[in-house]
Amino acid sequence: xxxxxxxxGGSSVADAGCIKRVAQRIVAxxxxxxxxxxxxxxxxxxxxxxxxxxxxxxxxxxxxxxxxLLTAGERISMALLAMAIANxxxxxxxxxxxxxxxxxxxxxxxxxxIDVTPGRIRSALDTGSIAIVAGFQGVSQDSKDxxxxxxxxxxxxxxxxxxxxxxxxxxxxxxxxxxxTADPRIVxxxxxxxxxxxxxxxxxxxxxxxxxxxxxxEYARRYGIPIHVRSSxxxxxxxxxxxxxEGTAMEQAIISGVAHDRSEAKITVVGVPDKVGExxxxxxVLANTEVNIxxxxxxxxxxxxxxxxxxFTLPEADGQTAMAALNKVKEQVGFESMRYDDQIGKVSxxxxxxxxxxxxxxxxxxxxxxxxxxxEMISTSEIRISVIVNQDDVDxxxxxxxxxxxxxxxxxxxxxxGGTGR
Amino acid sequence: xxxxxxxxGGSSVADAGCIKRVAQRIVAxxxxxxxxxxxxxxxxxxxxxxxxxxxxxxxxxxxxxxxxLLTAGERISMALLAMAIANxxxxxxxxxxxxxxxxxxxxxxxxxxIDVTPGRIRSALDTGSIAIVAGFQGVSQDSKDxxxxxxxxxxxxxxxxxxxxxxxxxxxxxxxxxxxTADPRIVxxxxxxxxxxxxxxxxxxxxxxxxxxxxxxEYARRYGIPIHVRSSxxxxxxxxxxxxxEGTAMEQAIISGVAHDRSEAKITVVGVPDKVGExxxxxxVLANTEVNIxxxxxxxxxxxxxxxxxxFTLPEADGQTAMAALNKVKEQVGFESMRYDDQIGKVSxxxxxxxxxxxxxxxxxxxxxxxxxxxEMISTSEIRISVIVNQDDVDxxxxxxxxxxxxxxxxxxxxxxGGTGR
Numbered sequence: 095x096x097x098x099x100x101x102x103g104g105s106s107v108a109d110a111g112c113i114k115r116v117a118q119r120i121v122a123x124x125x126x127x128x129x130x131x132x133x134x135x136x137x138x139x140x141x142x143x144x145x146x147x148x149x150x151x152x153x154x155x156x157x158x159x160x161x162x163l164l165t166a167g168e169r170i171s172m173a174l175l176a177m178a179i180a181n182x183x184x185x186x187x188x189x190x191x192x193x194x195x196x197x198x199x200x201x202x203x204x205x206x207x208i209d210v211t212p213g214r215i216r217s218a219l220d221t222g223s224i225a226i227v228a229g230f231q232g233v234s235q236d237s238k239d240x241x242x243x244x245x246x247x248x249x250x251x252x253x254x255x256x257x258x259x260x261x262x263x264x265x266x267x268x269x270x271x272x273x274x275t276a277d278p279r280i281v282x283x284x285x286x287x288x289x290x291x292x293x294x295x296x297x298x299x300x301x302x303x304x305x306x307x308x309x310x311x312e313y314a315r316r317y318g319i320p321i322h323v324r325s326s327x328x329x330x331x332x333x334x335x336x337x338x339x340e341g342t343a344m345e346q347a348i349i350s351g352v353a354h355d356r357s358e359a360k361i362t363v364v365g366v367p368d369k370v371g372e373x374x375x376x377x378x379v380l381a382n383t384e385v386n387i388x389x390x391x392x393x394x395x396x397x398x399x400x401x402x403x404x405x406f407t408l409p410e411a412d413g414q415t416a417m418a419a420l421n422k423v424k425e426q427v428g429f430e431s432m433r434y435d436d437q438i439g440k441v442s443x444x445x446x447x448x449x450x451x452x453x454x455x456x457x458x459x460x461x462x463x464x465x466x467x468x469x470e471m472i473s474t475s476e477i478r479i480s481v482i483v484n485q486d487d488v489d490x491x492x493x494x495x496x497x498x499x500x501x502x503x504x505x506x507x508x509x510x511x512g513g514t515g516r
Numbered sequence: 517x518x519x520x521x522x523x524x525g526g527s528s529v530a531d532a533g534c535i536k537r538v539a540q541r542i543v544a545x546x547x548x549x550x551x552x553x554x555x556x557x558x559x560x561x562x563x564x565x566x567x568x569x570x571x572x573x574x575x576x577x578x579x580x581x582x583x584x585l586l587t588a589g590e591r592i593s594m595a596l597l598a599m600a601i602a603n604x605x606x607x608x609x610x611x612x613x614x615x616x617x618x619x620x621x622x623x624x625x626x627x628x629x630i631d632v633t634p635g636r637i638r639s640a641l642d643t644g645s646i647a648i649v650a651g652f653q654g655v656s657q658d659s660k661d662x663x664x665x666x667x668x669x670x671x672x673x674x675x676x677x678x679x680x681x682x683x684x685x686x687x688x689x690x691x692x693x694x695x696x697t698a699d700p701r702i703v704x705x706x707x708x709x710x711x712x713x714x715x716x717x718x719x720x721x722x723x724x725x726x727x728x729x730x731x732x733x734e735y736a737r738r739y740g741i742p743i744h745v746r747s748s749x750x751x752x753x754x755x756x757x758x759x760x761x762e763g764t765a766m767e768q769a770i771i772s773g774v775a776h777d778r779s780e781a782k783i784t785v786v787g788v789p790d791k792v793g794e795x796x797x798x799x800x801v802l803a804n805t806e807v808n809i810x811x812x813x814x815x816x817x818x819x820x821x822x823x824x825x826x827x828f829t830l831p832e833a834d835g836q837t838a839m840a841a842l843n844k845v846k847e848q849v850g851f852e853s854m855r856y857d858d859q860i861g862k863v864s865x866x867x868x869x870x871x872x873x874x875x876x877x878x879x880x881x882x883x884x885x886x887x888x889x890x891x892e893m894i895s896t897s898e899i900r901i902s903v904i905v906n907q908d909d910v911d912x913x914x915x916x917x918x919x920x921x922x923x924x925x926x927x928x929x930x931x932x933x934g935g936t937g938r
Contacts, residue, residue, distance in 0.1 A: 110569060110572035110573050113573050114573055117573075144592065147532060147592070147596055148595075148596065148599055150532035151532050151535050151536055151539075151596050151597075151599050151600040151603065152599040152600060152602060152603035153603070154603075155599040155602070155603075156598070156599065156602050158609065159595045159596075159598040159599045159602065159608075159609075159610055160595070160599070162591060162594070162595040162598070162610050163591070163592060163595035163596065163599075165591070166588040166591040166592045166595075169584060169585070169587070169588040169591065170566065170569070170585060170588045172584070173570075173581045173582070173584040173585035173588075174569055174570065174573050174581075174585060175573075176578070176581040176584070177570055177573050177574040177577040177578065177581045177582070177585075178573040178574060180574060180577070180578050180581065181573065181574035181575070181576075181577075186581075187580065187581075188581055188584050193660070214660075238615070238636075
């Protein structure tokens, strides 16, 4: 008998009809001889509606109370799901994050999981019940206050429970059939990736593929939990995210896919004195504002001026914060000016085989050049090459790279490529 | 410094505007130098909407899951209320029933409070916070599952917390100005009762006055908690429900008010053999169906037949259940037939002074007779006289009794006389 953890997002439980359909899928998994633990998000628009209510009573609600409010969302969906399962003749018991033993730190709205003690879940399974657990929430270790985990929280709850329960697989249900070699809206011939390693998936997630959150993949890699990303709207196999698959992957395709991200902006700090500690000063200022920096490029210093330019990318949402912080230290650091550009896009080629195939980089740049696209910045890791291009050139660069690495399939699969919020 | 427990019902927190107004009232109480604990119901229609969702996924949802679902309602209202208070510059912390230490038995949907251990509430008060507690809910002692308390549950939560915290007063906010001498919709000249004893209030509640639930008054009497019933829409004093007030009440008015109830039906069992154990047999059958019997009248046996009639009243909702149960034992008990009448109403005169004023009963019956109303059944306690009349005669009987005992005021107070569900 296997232990399966399934996670259903908000769109999978958007209304009573969806909940009943999900209940049937859960019961089918149980009937197939598995122990089943289900992690569920709030129904469709519930979270937005609750946030709207909060805004009506307070412009800046305290984090503790906002978490208390928002956790009502999963409470509703999980109870309804348990009822729908009971109505199919199977015993189901719903548990809040706190009841399921999801222990977190006290950072309301973005709490981190410290420990998982799923004693009540285990007991429910032992009596033959299906356990339904509220995603996205936990209880703080110190204050015993209710917390929420922030973006990607429900996926992370599922993987964390799978790890604590030593589950055989963590199935993440979403509204697409899995991970694709590129966004099918840009590349209609993109293919579903049947298997991908944690490392590649991390790079995909970090480079804009919104299906799985970085955080959940990091957790799964740390504990070796196989993730099966699949659609709640079909019975198809999805994408397995597993430990290294180099042995088999080498034989087939060394490139997993092409990811893109339009949500970043680029800041160039112009005329930075070329001396020790300047970069540290700039990025120290940015770290204090809690802005996440992505790519960094420092030009070769011009010998005549003794000055250099430093460019970096960051989430567009943090752009103004970063500009303001840097402006404050302009005199102190001694740079000349700044340039801000939010009309950029990042295109990334990801593949575990890259490290042993030196021709990959050249082929990637060549394909982008052939598409007439100018590269503004470059960043590489052992299993990824990313370039920054003009935002309007993203689609062309993605399609060109996808074709160059023979990722196109002959059959177009009909999917919607979208992200989940929680 | 006094400790005040306030309870706000669903209509007092129906929307964001209501919540903000309630927050101001709470802050005013805090600013006046009190420690404040607030018990809150779910917003307006939330409970009905959640029940509607439950019915969409299951015709008979398990009690455990229905409780899990419904408790989302108070979670939402209490978090919003805490935010609204924080927005006024005061610290507020919301607590679920479980967090507030409301320990119950395991009867989902109608749990009884076993113990209250409000350690976290006390800590919140000690740090100067206003504590907001979800009404209507608790946690079962044995299974640690979430429970709901059933009808009157939020009022009972408030009184139970007031008792456990040794509060100075429990204020129950509703949409009327207090307890009235009769339903103002029937008797426009009815007056607000400034003070009433627990015993009289219990009789009022049992006889159809819907402002306070029997259960909450019973709890308050047991622990000697003064209840102040008042309107959340005005600053007026309401009605104080307190320990015996005979000393003062005797001087002023011995009759507290006239209550009525149209929700009962009458069953008459005709031709019951007049021998030992017959009544026990009939009411034993009814007890097994968990039907609550109210008034019982047995006619004097007719010597010629050796048979008698037994009439009793019960909630109209239980009428068919009771008829079916009795029909099954018709042969065994040996009665001749049954009559069912749901066109009845109960009119009750309540007053602590009644026991020492023998003329009260005669005056009450006289007033009803003068109004041309026929009395079908009579039942009395030390502080109450109830009569069953035709449903169409209820208004006339109430008005006649109200006038006969000089309860009419000269000034008509504008109120809406309604009940609260939870």
